Amino acid sequence: MSDEKYQAISKAVTEGEDIQTGELVKAALDASLPPLEILQKGVVDGITKAGELWKANQYFLPDVILSADAFKVGMEVLDPELKNTQTGPSRGKYIIGVVEGDMHDLGKSLVVALLTSAGFEVVDLGIDVPMDKFVEAVKTHQPTIVGLGAYMTTTMLIMKDIIKELSNQGLRNNVKVMVGGVPTSQEFSDEVGADAWGRDALDAMQKALTLVGG
Ligand code: B12
Known part of the structure; x- marks a missing residue:
């Protein structure tokens, strides 16, 4: 019964409804x-299925844009519920942003939602964030963790x-620095000198909690 509901949501997102x-x-x-x-x-x-269809040349960019819009509507409805699950004390400040030249924001938004639900005070710098802006934000906000997202090999x-x-x-x-996004990996994270890599939003939240000793 619940599986049918999940499948229907997944289909609606893939089809951009x-x-x-x-x-x-x-x-x-x-x-x-x-x-x-x-x-x-x-x-x-x-959205993952939309990505697979795109890769298989069955979807084109406008199709994926529609799927992304549907994803955002789904997230908007879920967001207050995810935040409601927040329990306990503040876990400190977490600055997050998508690196310069990269406009993908769905994955970051998900990470933001889960970090907030875990009690982090999240400062979201958005997408296409120049290096200087990250550095300035670290100086200004003095966060415990800064999270960098990149979704392309470029x-x-x-x-x-x-x-x-x-x-x-x-x-x-x-x-502490955390990295994430589709082309990244634990190996990449080690190579660039980050403190942790987040495979997905849940993993990102759990590793962030570990970094702050929670
Ligand atoms: C949706 C999508 C788009 C949408 C973005 C909409 C939006 N508002 O974000 C649109 C259609 C606009 C788009 C545009 C483009 N895209 Co695009 N896109 C995708 C797609 C299908 C899904 C990405 C996504 O949202 N996934 C769902 C989220 C939930 O997952 P996620 O991003 O992996 O995030 C999770 C984890 O990575 C992690 N995480 C994410 N961020 C962070 C941050 C931190 C700090 C941590 C710890 C963890 C973490 O947690 C997240 C949640 O679980 C991917 C394919 C793919 N396999 O990912 C291509 C993909 C990323 N895109 C690609 C490309 C090429 C483009 C374009 C250049 C296409 C074009 N010709 O214009 C443009 C780029 C524009 C730009 N300059 O950024 C390529 C990149 C290839 C490469 N070079 O590496 C991909 C891989 C598709 C492909 N197979 O070719 N795209």
């Missing part, structure tokens, strides 16, 4: 299905430069 996605997510919440499961098995599954290498610049400016010892 934004209004239907919102309605189905709301119905799943009304049926008391867990928000995190709705997210993973419904909304995220749907933008991921900038992460190394940002981490180097944090060191050059004497900021690296006071902040």
